[in-house]
Amino acid sequence: MSYENLLVEDANGLLYLTINRPKALNALNAATLGELERFFTDDYRQHGQFHGIILTGAGDRAFVAGADIKEFLGIAEQGDGEKMARRGHDIFFLIENFHRPVVALVDGYALGGGCELAMACHLRVATQQARFGQPEVNLGIIPGYGGTQRLNQYIGKGKATELILTGNPIDATEAHRLGLVNYVLPDRETARSKAEELLQTIGAKGPLAIRESIRAINAYYANEHGYGTEARAFGDTTKTADFREGAAAFVEKRKANFRGE
Template sequence: MSYNNLLVEVEDRVVFLTINRPRALNALNDQTFEELRHFFSTGYRECGDFHGVLLTGAGDRAFVAGADIKEFLDVAEQGNGEQLSRRGQEVFFLIERFHRPVIALVNGFALGGGCELAMACHLRVATENASFGQPEVNLGIIPGYGGTQRLNQYIGKGKTMELILTGDRIGAEEAHRLGLVNYTLPRDEAREKALELLRVIGSKGPVAVAQSIRLVNAYYGGDEGFHAESAAFGETAKTEDFREGASAFIEKRIANFRGK
């Protein structure tokens, strides 16, 4: 299979899936979303029999530093914010509900859509330089790819409120302490730990693994919160505050929000 923004390699029955936009800190743009959709819906079949997927970002600086803000602005102008949010949620549901384990090897920034992508994976192993956050409020918008729902599942209401409302980041050690990541290790050890987990899971019954993934997800299976998130994302994407916040981000200046 051939993708522009994803690298796909298979070794020892593990699929290494790398988001390959290092100059953009692996930011999620439209094409990357569509390639992720293709891989997790049908493209994986070309990989043959495999134990699981190791998902990471190219380079040392970022797993995924967020979404493409310029594309966000275009969507805001067209009034398609809710559709954009639902598209991201649908792709991340494909990952969350994938029948083989997907482990995020989080190397560097996992912010905004990058944090949401990591949370859609079944397990997370972080390098010591990793950082996590949902900084969307800095742009006058909200998390739109499941962040308001999954972060709550992992770390609880109080800390979720704090991180989303302040837009603050947390480091790998705190993410581990809070339960957002399973392991925090030096880079080489983090990669080996992720592979070890995939090897261990791969030694178990594939049907039992697939059913376990399905049933654990079923506990959190209500879609109402996700639909509400998409609707609210669409509303905030229409505001003057979002246009100001996104423009300020691109222009590297402080946003002047007016509550409109």
């Protein structure tokens, strides 16, 4: 089992899964998503018994700062935006429905696909440096990996609508106040200790009860119609001139000039 963009570490009955693209702020490209899919589908079985997983990002700047925008442009030009969104949904559902608890350890930016990845985890522990947001409207598209659905679930329709429509990020303290984050700690080391503590506590409980609790909790929110609507809308927006302009402006580090086309 080898990965290009993931690191897997066994530690005291837990697995650490680290997205290892620090120079790209751990942005989610197709290769990284594929490796996450492999791990949560089959590869985790090679690690024997473990209580849970701590999912984090390499470096001290970002958990995951979003998706790979240059790669987005290529997919948009091929008209495959909806296909891309549905694949992202499927991979994040693997995490959300995983039979062992997955804790996102967020230090730095969790934006766009990074925020969506953190929300797909069962629990979130953040440092004071963490920042969360769904800034996709700045590119002329919408969140495509479950953001319009899960952000509603965690913080309610009103605030989720504000954050998605403005694209504004929030800090860790606000994310905790809104219910998006379970704990905020001063630094990465104390956040790691809290994540380990949570998983060790859960690991002492009945494993079948934990599995079925995860299944029952997720069943309350299961709504394929909402995710399907998001995927189709994401696909539609990736076909627009506005998205091409928004992505170009992002890459060129300038303000986008949207024309509603």
